[in-house]
Amino acid sequence: MDFMIEVKTVKDLYHNANYCQSCGSRMEIKHDREDKLRAICPACGFILYKNPIPAVAILALNENNEILLVKRLYEPRAGMWALPSGYIEIDKSPQENAIAEMKEETGLDGAIDHFIDWYYGYSPIYLRTLSIGFRMIIKGGKLEAGDDAEDARFFPLNSLPPLAFAAHKHFVKLETGIDSP
Numbered sequence: 001m002d003f004m005i006e007v008k009t010v011k012d013l014y015h016n017a018n019y020c021q022s023c024g025s026r027m028e029i030k031h032d033r034e035d036k037l038r039a040i041c042p043a044c045g046f047i048l049y050k051n052p053i054p055a056v057a058i059l060a061l062n063e064n065n066e067i068l069l070v071k072r073l074y075e076p077r078a079g080m081w082a083l084p085s086g087y088i089e090i091d092k093s094p095q096e097n098a099i100a101e102m103k104e105e106t107g108l109d110g111a112i113d114h115f116i117d118w119y120y121g122y123s124p125i126y127l128r129t130l131s132i133g134f135r136m137i138i139k140g141g142k143l144e145a146g147d148d149a150e151d152a153r154f155f156p157l158n159s160l161p162p163l164a165f166a167a168h169k170h171f172v173k174l175e176t177g178i179d180s181p
């Protein structure tokens, strides 16, 4: 795994769980029924669970065997190239998210071809992410960078730019055999 940061105690994970998102009372860090440390609201009983944040990443090649990448406009890793990707929304399945992200970030219509793998990674914002990689087929649309991308274009496999996330390098390696920078 890439540059995993050490989590010294479970309490560290809940350092920003100050107030109950349900009733606004001060949260307490204490043991639940399974003896695991959680942020629990003493007033209403709401429990805040900290989990790896689920995300999708899309690997798509064009007819020249070039890979679709987007240049990130926002943090994390603003300015770096990456596979089209995003956090999974509560009202969409992973596959629906992948199709939506590809359209939003690149303007292209895609269809799921197959699941590549998952990757347990590091996020400078959320600490832990769980990325789900999908191989997608380009079905149409017009290549155009979306609102949260600075640029979107195809790169030949032998001249890939440095990729923003270890998860994306992992998916590229599995699908193409290429060790990207």
Ligand SMILES: [Zn+2]
Binding pocket: 020, 021, 022, 023, 024, 025, 041, 042, 043, 044, 045, 046
């Ligand atoms: Zn509460």
